[in-house]
Amino acid sequence: MRKKILVSGGAGFIGSHLCKRLLEEGNEVLCVDNFFTGNKDNIVGLLENPRFELMRHDVTFPLYVEVDEIYNLACPASPVHYQFDPVQTTKTSVHGAINMLGLAKRTRAKILQASTSEVYGDPEEHPQRESYWGKVNPIGIRSCYDEGKRCAETLFFDYYRQHEVAIRVIRIFNTYGPNMNPHDGRVVSNFIVQALKNEDITMYGDGSQTRSFQYVDDLVEGMIRMMENKEGFVGPVNIGNPHEFTVKQLAEKILELIPDSTSKIIYKPLPQDDPRQRQPNISLAKEKLDWEPKVELEEGLRKTIGYFEKIV
Ligand code: NAD
Ligand code: UDP
Ligand code: UDP
Numbered sequence: 001m002r003k004k005i006l007v008s009g010g011a012g013f014i015g016s017h018l019c020k021r022l023l024e025e026g027n028e029v030l031c032v033d034n035f036f037t038g039n040k041d042n043i044v045g046l047l048e049n050p051r052f053e054l055m056r057h058d059v060t061f062p063l064y065v066e067v068d069e070i071y072n073l074a075c076p077a078s079p080v081h082y083q084f085d086p087v088q089t090t091k092t093s094v095h096g097a098i099n100m101l102g103l104a105k106r107t108r109a110k111i112l113q114a115s116t117s118e119v120y121g122d123p124e125e126h127p128q129r130e131s132y133w134g135k136v137n138p139i140g141i142r143s144c145y146d147e148g149k150r151c152a153e154t155l156f157f158d159y160y161r162q163h164e165v166a167i168r169v170i171r172i173f174n175t176y177g178p179n180m181n182p183h184d185g186r187v188v189s190n191f192i193v194q195a196l197k198n199e200d201i202t203m204y205g206d207g208s209q210t211r212s213f214q215y216v217d218d219l220v221e222g223m224i225r226m227m228e229n230k231e232g233f234v235g236p237v238n239i240g241n242p243h244e245f246t247v248k249q250l251a252e253k254i255l256e257l258i259p260d261s262t263s264k265i266i267y268k269p270l271p272q273d274d275p276r277q278r279q280p281n282i283s284l285a286k287e288k289l290d291w292e293p294k295v296e297l298e299e300g301l302r303k304t305i306g307y308f309e310k311i312v
Pocket of ligand 1: 010033
């Protein structure tokens with residue numbers, strides 16, 4: 001049966017890939033976005049599809065529409081953007097979650113929350129399992145994002161317990177791919193754009209901090225499997241690639257894949273509260289969703305470099 005699916009934040013990096021995939025599967029998609037970090041260019045190819053509808057709307061305000069499923073992605077994700085207006089970031093996570101959950105409650109829609117590995121903060125458990133409660137600074141410059149997302153998880157589980165809303169919560173680890181905003185300051189887009197423009201590669205700290213990078217197609221597959229799982233499994237579940245790299249290794253890999261680049265690595269101060277290491281334990285996703293990432297870093301980087309070559 002054709003479903004009506006709302007994707008909040010659908011004009012963003014991940015949302016645009018999700019909208020495309022949901023349309024390919026024959027659904028009707030309502031993309032809701034205030035274009036804070038998202039961009040019409042990301043979804044321009046979808047606008048001609050009669051099953052696709054685009055609505056400019058800020059999720060901190062109520063929204064009355066009729067839908068079967070909701071993917072709640074609205075929220076700036078890069079530190080540069082979520083720290084630009086931190087009060088609005090918390091409002092987007094918290095008021096946005098309340099409005100989307102109220103909508104799900106009224107329409108009896110299933111609702112998936114795009115939560116984040118940031119709920120683990122600067123983790124003392126490594127790799128991170130879903131049972132770990134995290135180590136988050138409540139008053140730092142990343143807190144608007146981390147605590148906003150933690151409160152959204154709380155709201156999801158309270159709507160589930162109190163109102164029996166059909167929730168799904170995934171914790172996304174660092175994801176990259178085409179349609180990333182070239183100016184949003186995240187490490188993969190920054191390094192690729194810098195390498196393509198022969199500018200200095202800005203390494204924060206000594207580059208020994210680690211991240212585990214997931215290609216966007218793997219994430220979208222995990223999101224859909226989580227939404228569609230019939231076991232009543234609500235999560236939270238980690239969706240990420242467990243292959244861990246230092247940020248320095250990432251820079252070296254990108255320079256290797258752009259051999260003509262004359263860029264040199266320069267070192268800048270490490271931002272406050274920058275997590276030292278991050279790697280998902282994905283046993284739960286394997287067990288419950290039969291999901292694991294398929295795209296290795298080199299293959300994913302090649303596709304992402306191909307995208308940025310066209311736009312910068
Ligand atoms: P993005 O910034 O490209 O996309 C976010 C989208 O939400 C943008 O289109 C933006 O305009 C929209 N938006 C922001 N505030 C809004 C509001 N108040 N009302 C309506 N729309 C609003 O980021 P992304 O990487 O695509 O992230 C999507 C979601 O996934 C976010 O919730 C993010 O927290 C989560 N996530 C992403 C990553 C990652 O590595 N990319 C990791 C963990 C979690
Ligand atoms: N809401 C919405 N769309 C709907 C239903 C609710 O945006 O279709 C918003 C509305 O602003 C409300 C919030 O979701 O304040 C929470 O809804 P809920 O029914 O849980 O609580 P209440 O209406 O009692 O505040
Ligand atoms: N980083 C970096 N140079 C950049 C951008 C980021 O060295 O130009 C580092 C950053 O300090 C962090 C890692 O790369 O340790 C990942 O940063 P990103 O902003 O992509 O994501 P997050 O910190 O939220 O995982």
